[in-house]
Amino acid sequence: MSGKVYVTGIGIISSIGNKVTENLESLLNQKPGISRIQHIDSIYSEHISAGEVGMNNEELCSHLGIKASLGYTRSTLLALVAAKEACDDALYTADENIRTGLISATTVGGMDKSELHYREFHEINTHHCYIATHDCADHTEKLAEELHITDFITTISTACSSSANAILLGSRLIRNGLLDRVLVGGSECLSKFHINGFNSMQILDPNPCKPFDENRKGINLGEAAAYLMLESEDLVKKNNKKYHCVVSGWGNACEAFHQTASSPEGTGAVLAMNKALKTANLLPSEISYINAHGTGTQNNDSSEGKAIETVFQGIPPPISSTKPFTGHTTSAAGAVEAIFSILALQHQILLPNLNFSQQMSELSFSPVTSLQPHTPIRHVLSNSFGFGGNNTSLIFSAE
Amino acid sequence: MEYYIRGIGNISPQETLNSRDFPTELHNENSTILKCIHPDYKDYIDISSRRRMGNVVKMGIASALISLKDAGIENPGAIITCTGLGAVEDTEKFLNSMLDNNEQFLNPAVFIQTTYNTISSLIAIRLNCKNYNSTYVHRSFSFETGLIDALMLIDENEAENVLLGGVDDITLTHFTLFDKLDYWKKSPINQVNLLDSKSIGTIAGEGSTFFTITNQEHPENYCRIKGVFTLFSSDIELVIKKFNSFLQTKDISLNNIDLIMLGLNGDSNFDDRYFSFMKVLNINTPMAVYKHLSGDYYTSSAFATALSALAIYKDEVPDYMMYKSEKPKSIKNILIYNQFRGNEHSFILLGK
Numbered sequence: 001m002s003g004k005v006y007v008t009g010i011g012i013i014s015s016i017g018n019k020v021t022e023n024l025e026s027l028l029n030q031k032p033g034i035s036r037i038q039h040i041d042s043i044y045s046e047h048i049s050a051g052e053v054g055m056n057n058e059e060l061c062s063h064l065g066i067k068a069s070l071g072y073t074r075s076t077l078l079a080l081v082a083a084k085e086a087c088d089d090a091l092y093t094a095d096e097n098i099r100t101g102l103i104s105a106t107t108v109g110g111m112d113k114s115e116l117h118y119r120e121f122h123e124i125n126t127h128h129c130y131i132a133t134h135d136c137a138d139h140t141e142k143l144a145e146e147l148h149i150t151d152f153i154t155t156i157s158t159a160c161s162s163s164a165n166a167i168l169l170g171s172r173l174i175r176n177g178l179l180d181r182v183l184v185g186g187s188e189c190l191s192k193f194h195i196n197g198f199n200s201m202q203i204l205d206p207n208p209c210k211p212f213d214e215n216r217k218g219i220n221l222g223e224a225a226a227y228l229m230l231e232s233e234d235l236v237k238k239n240n241k242k243y244h245c246v247v248s249g250w251g252n253a254c255e256a257f258h259q260t261a262s263s264p265e266g267t268g269a270v271l272a273m274n275k276a277l278k279t280a281n282l283l284p285s286e287i288s289y290i291n292a293h294g295t296g297t298q299n300n301d302s303s304e305g306k307a308i309e310t311v312f313q314g315i316p317p318p319i320s321s322t323k324p325f326t327g328h329t330t331s332a333a334g335a336v337e338a339i340f341s342i343l344a345l346q347h348q349i350l351l352p353n354l355n356f357s358q359q360m361s362e363l364s365f366s367p368v369t370s371l372q373p374h375t376p377i378r379h380v381l382s383n384s385f386g387f388g389g390n391n392t393s394l395i396f397s398a399e
Numbered sequence: 400m401e402y403y404i405r406g407i408g409n410i411s412p413q414e415t416l417n418s419r420d421f422p423t424e425l426h427n428e429n430s431t432i433l434k435c436i437h438p439d440y441k442d443y444i445d446i447s448s449r450r451r452m453g454n455v456v457k458m459g460i461a462s463a464l465i466s467l468k469d470a471g472i473e474n475p476g477a478i479i480t481c482t483g484l485g486a487v488e489d490t491e492k493f494l495n496s497m498l499d500n501n502e503q504f505l506n507p508a509v510f511i512q513t514t515y516n517t518i519s520s521l522i523a524i525r526l527n528c529k530n531y532n533s534t535y536v537h538r539s540f541s542f543e544t545g546l547i548d549a550l551m552l553i554d555e556n557e558a559e560n561v562l563l564g565g566v567d568d569i570t571l572t573h574f575t576l577f578d579k580l581d582y583w584k585k586s587p588i589n590q591v592n593l594l595d596s597k598s599i600g601t602i603a604g605e606g607s608t609f610f611t612i613t614n615q616e617h618p619e620n621y622c623r624i625k626g627v628f629t630l631f632s633s634d635i636e637l638v639i640k641k642f643n644s645f646l647q648t649k650d651i652s653l654n655n656i657d658l659i660m661l662g663l664n665g666d667s668n669f670d671d672r673y674f675s676f677m678k679v680l681n682i683n684t685p686m687a688v689y690k691h692l693s694g695d696y697y698t699s700s701a702f703a704t705a706l707s708a709l710a711i712y713k714d715e716v717p718d719y720m721m722y723k724s725e726k727p728k729s730i731k732n733i734l735i736y737n738q739f740r741g742n743e744h745s746f747i748l749l750g751k
Contacts, residue, residue: 043503107514107515114494115498118498119498121576122576124579126579127580128579131577131580132577135484135538136515136536137483137536137537137538140537141631149631150630150632152629153629153631154535154629155536155537156533156534156536157485157514157516157534157536158516158533159515159516172548173547176551176554178551192497192502193493193494193497194510196493196497196502196505196510197493197505197507197513198510200505200506200510201507202507252533253529253530253532254520254523254529254530254531256526256529259511259520259524260511267529387514387516388514388519388520388521388523389524390520390532390533390534
């Protein structure tokens with residue numbers, strides 16, 4: 001078990017851009033993608049803020065060159081856009097002699113279509129094209145067919161840490177020599193179902209979210225898809241391939257505390273970050289920047305903040321949550337923020353935590369509030385914490 | 400690295416709660432849906448928690464606890480749950496309530512249960528297990544890819560023991576909707592005749608089967624796990640090619656496989672693919688089957704793995720599992736081959 005895990009391709013579509021360069025530009029210009037909801041007919045559309053991808057489904061189809069849009073859920077369309085960009089970036093071609101995998105993450109899956117057509121599903125007696133697209137695996141199989149990936153395909157759903165776990169699993173499959181390359185990431189579209197779910201829990205902020213702020217009021221949901229092509233050291237060396245960075249550390253732990261709440265001291269988060277540091281063989285002081293989970297809820301930011309203080313013994317590196325840009329893209333968040341972490345590393349920039357004004361009384365630190373260029377960054381820690389206490393931390397390193 | 404199955408907890412449409420014995424009598428329904436025989440959940444889950452839980456969560460927690468007890472292990476090094484549908488019952492409940500009440504008066508407790516990782520998370524809370532925890536949700540690959548993860552965790556010394564399970568329940572809504580896609584038989588059929596039915600569709604089933612997998616040798620281990628692989632393709636030639644290279648890497652030949660457990664489900668649209676696989680490879684190995692016992696569901700290969708592990712442990716296979724072949728004289732190696740609708744193929748190799 002040895003060998004580095006290289007990131008050779010990245011692709012993303014989010015509310016701040018339809019590809020990597022557009023996302024980078026929005027980050028550099030500190031331009032968030034949070035607004036009222038356009039594409040979903042919900043009684044809350046006018047009242048909550050969310051990070052919605054600009055293109056509607058028809059526009060996504062024409063962008064992708066799909067002529068008949070029937071049978072494609074929004075998560076699948078978003079996934080196809082981001083996965084193809086990651087594959088093009090990695091100069092991917094299908095090759096039977098290279099063991100290739102696909103691990104994708106979602107929780108919403110095809111719910112956007114199910115909630116629209118649920119009554120019709122029951123009323124009509126024949127086949128309805130959106131019955132079999134409901135489950136989490138559907139978008140993964142459509143990606144696998146499009147990209148001719150056969151060796152290992154699976155789908156992970158651990159709520160808001162889902163795509164971080166996809167990256168973790170892919171990295172381990174390469175480290176353990178089971179695959180040569182693997183496309184990892186996740187896709188989550190907005191749905192009335194989970195907007196209502198989060199709303200019923202009373203954790204949505206109607207205005208732009210303020211992670212790590214004393215007066216934070218909750219989450220803005222968002223939609224996005226993001227994918228990374230991971231390749232083994234052997235493959236990268238053999239083909240003399242260009243790469244973005246390496247995935248150097250990963251850690252998964254469970255809080256075993258409460259189904260939705262995090263423990264006040266962030267036990268699970270501490271375990272996940274420490275495991276990631278251990279796999280990367282790094283000291284806490286070697287981390288240059290933390291892209292936090294930072295959802296903007298009372299509970300997460302306090303628990304995550306305490307956990308960071310514990311792991312970094314009171315002197316944390318610069319920290320920010322980029323959720324004010326994209327909203328909380330739930331199952332896709334791990335992969336979205338992995339790509340933002342990689343951009344921070346490549347461009348040597350600290351990304352700002354927008355909307356911040358007042359430090360939390362229980363924490364000893366404030367996040368980075370403006371873009372800071374020309375910052376030496378070697379190792380970035382990215383946190384993703386989900387309901388059920390499913391906590392995952394990843395570390396991306398220059399080499 | 401060696402991997403062993405040390406404990407099993409198996410809730411199924413058959414009398415499988417006693418993990419160390421095959422059911423003596425078969426439940427033999429005339430139906431298109433097979434439902435589980437449930438244990439008394441008050442033995443496993445307190446009343447206040449139980450009230451909030453759907454079937455799939457109760458089944459998952461109880462079978463996980465039965466598996467750990469069977470293994471004599473209290474706290475595993477990792478928990479992995481595999482489920483094709485997750486908490487489908489609560490998802491339907493929240494969706495109906497949202498549509499009926501125009502997005503108002505919704506119960507957050509129901510929404511919380513709808514996330515796919517609810518089962519794994521509640522098992523962790525119950526055991527106070529803060530270790531690795533994940534949930535696989537990929538149709539018939541859910542269990543197999545979870546198993547690949549479990550074996551890697553042992554290789555990485557992340558865990559000595561892994562609690563891994565496959566769990567799905569069948570709801571009337573899911574049944575009704577997928578009936579429109581011709582997943583099920585159009586009229587009730589006696590389950591023991593399922594594989595001779597020569598018509599489209601199968602019988603819907605459900606189950607929850609958890610395993611305690613360990614790297615430690617022990618006289619009470621059921622069997623070894625020798626390998627697992629999956630392939631996503633409808634090209635049978637590719638399946639055969641990958642299968643042959645799998646056997647090669649495991650250093651085992653077809654002659655050393657004593658029994659092959661096939662996921663035949665009586666669906667005339669798809670069962671032929673198992674036979675062409677057997678024919679092309681010229682396999683004359685004794686064949687066993689399981690979906691006439693459990694019905695078909697996304698994680699039914701976990702049920703197949705439990706029966707196969709028991710067959711190796713007891714060195715016997717009941718008559719009701721054999722399919723058109725003589726029983727093997729002794730059972731050292733079993734290969735499980737499952738398919739889902741012609742393009743998901745998975746193989747699990749178990750040995751003494």
